[in-house]
Amino acid sequence: MPFSNTYLLDEPSVPQLWDELRSGDKSALEAIYKLFIKDLYKFGMSLHADDAIVKDAIQDIFIDLWQYRARLCGDAAVKQYLFKALSNRIQKELGKDARRSKLNWLTDEDKSAVISVEDEIVLRQTETEITGKMKQAMTLLPLRQKEVIHYLFFEKLSYEETATLLGINIRSTYTLAWKAISALKKAITILVFILVTG
Incomplete structure (x- = not known):
């Protein structure tokens, strides 16, 4: 995902970035991506050791974040939200929609x-x-x-x-x-x- 370097990672807080993303600031999406990409990749690989599936799932999450930004909950625990979204996406890819x-x-x-x-x-x-x-x-x-x-x-x-x-x-x-x-x-x-x- 091609992003610029608008935000330094030690600048705005995660809740602030989340609010800016919800308001339509694409550089906030970039900053959230940079903050959590390593943890998301590590988590995804711990669930399913297929590099392509994990990377595609992460990409899809951030595409969805941008597409549905106006519907995002304002007080979300961002890391946990992303983990849950990634888990759901991987399970869907593995054909496990009936898991519940x-x-x-x-x-x-x-x-x-x-x-x-x-x-x-x-x-x-x-x-x-x-x-x-x-x-x-x-x-x-x-x-x-x-x-x-x-x-x-x-x-x-x-x-x-x-x-x-x-x-x-x-x-x-x-x-x-x-x-x-x-x-x-x-x-x-x-x-x-x-x-x-x-």
Whole structure:
């Protein structure tokens, strides 16, 4: 996307840029793009390791931002808004528009949903040591589980914020996190075994 260098990145605040974008200032779109492109690309690749799909999805998001600028919410959390838009776009590209219906079983009735405090503490304590292996293991997770792990442990969002971004209730978010963490632990154990015995 060809942009000029109108804004320096340490100048207007993100909310100010967002307001200027909503008012039709194309250079504000440029500045938002520059501020978030690296995070968006990294996030997109964590969901689906196809460079072309991720880049196209990011391009489409910014085209939509400009096209529908007048309809944008004034008090949006911009980074979270962009992440959610990118996730939706990638899932649409992968033909997963029906993803929400597939998640209907994740309801408040699922009593096994609550992740144990011990599991969460253990994961956070060892996070630094296993980050590299976790990234490898994450490629094996379903897209929705990749998303919840990215929000919780890489973006450091709360379960409440993550639930809002995913458009599901908090218990469903716990369920996704629990399933993802369980799968990651299993995958990491296998990876460690391969490294040790390889």
